[in-house]
Amino acid sequence: MSVRNLIDLNQLSLEELDEIVDMACRISKHPEHYASACRDKLMATLFYEPSTRTQMSFQSAMLRVGGKIIGFDNPGGTSVAKGESLKDTVTVLSGYTDILTIRHPLEGAAMAASLYSHVPVINAGDGGHLHPTQTLTDIVTLRNVVGRMDHLVIGMCGDLANGRTVHSLCRSMSRYGGNSFVFISTETLAMPKYIKEYVTAMGCEYTEVRTLEEAMPYLDVLYMTRIQRERFETPAEYEAQKGVYVLDAAKMALGKPDLCVLHPLPRVDEIAYEVDDDPRAWYFRQTLYGMYGRMALIIRMISEHESRTPTVRTASPGFTCHNPKCITRFEPYLPPLTVDTPSGCVCAYCERGQAE
Ligand code: NCD
Secondary structure: OOOOOEOOHHHOOHHHHHHHHHHHHHHHHOHHHHOOOOOOOEEEEEEOOOOOHHHHHHHHHHHHOOOEEEEEOOHHHOHHHHOOOHHHHHHHHHHHOOEEEEEEOOEOHHHHHHHHOOOOEEEEEEOOOOOHHHHHHHHHHHHHHOOOOOOOEEEEEOOOOOOHHHHHHHHHHOOOOOOEEEEEOOOOOOOOHHHHHHHHHOOOEEEEEOOHHHHHHHOOEEEEOOOOHHHOOOHHHHHHHOOOOOEOHHHHOOOOOOOEEEOOOOOOOOEOHHHHHOOOEOHHHHHHHHHHHHHHHHHHHHHHOOOOOOOOOOOOOOOOOOOOOEHHHOOOOOOOOEEEEOOEEEEOOOOOOOOO
16 A cells, blocks of 8 residues: 555555455455454554544454554543643554554544654544545445446435535545536535535536435435534534435435435434335445455555654645634644645645635
């Protein structure tokens, strides 16, 4: 694998991604063959934000490949509560372990951690930015359920503004030929401009609609998401958006017979419980594919890792990120770094920093 950290799934070539997905499929058939692949290796899970699935999926994946885990999911019980910086926590914990996973409420936190880590860093979700291992989960599921990754009409519904899962998925699925997207959201929850520009730059088409009903008949895949209450500035703003989209049996009746319904979970109210028994509802089985995907990823990253000194990046003097949710606004020692994207030159941590 040419990258040693996984901040964005698109750091992998399609061939590398395919190899990991193939391996996940092999693991799902014969997990016993991989039971000691990472024996004596230690993973740190640094969860600065609540998580059920991602955290436990990483933990069970590491344990199932023979490794061990340490970590926290309540930073209030660690030195973070005393004001320790991300840099210091990562520097120390990466000295104890062989691989590090991090979830953080700020955009770009995983990239920031990778600058100071002595071991590979996996982004387990950085604010509303990216969530590459959820996308790996989604891709392993699509490979098994739909059987192909290209020429799909993919609907994404709900909080497209703040949902990191849909941002990551959109970017990855735009790499496969002939895919198109239907973004189903209110105006407030619309897909960010930088993701739409990425999709267009990759040669894919997208449409934006306001109701599930108008999209349903055309979709091969429907990716439902919850409205991300914790990412709104005020409770009133959340209240104005909550409960707008509910997938129920009546709407499922408008869908294709082989529609694949996915959801990263947790569900709040956007999928009625009656849909769970529909054979086209794959969201619970999707979680299992995620564990196999993470087992494959961990094996690859640990086996290819050679000990090293942290990445040195050249600072981009004079650049200040304007995204109020970017990690650089809170951890002032971080060097200003930029990257060129279809949206122009942006902050390398959160890929924003310019007026939307
Ligand atoms: C998602 C997340 O944390 O971004 N959950 C997950 O990782 N499975 C989706 C969400 O919280 O809505």
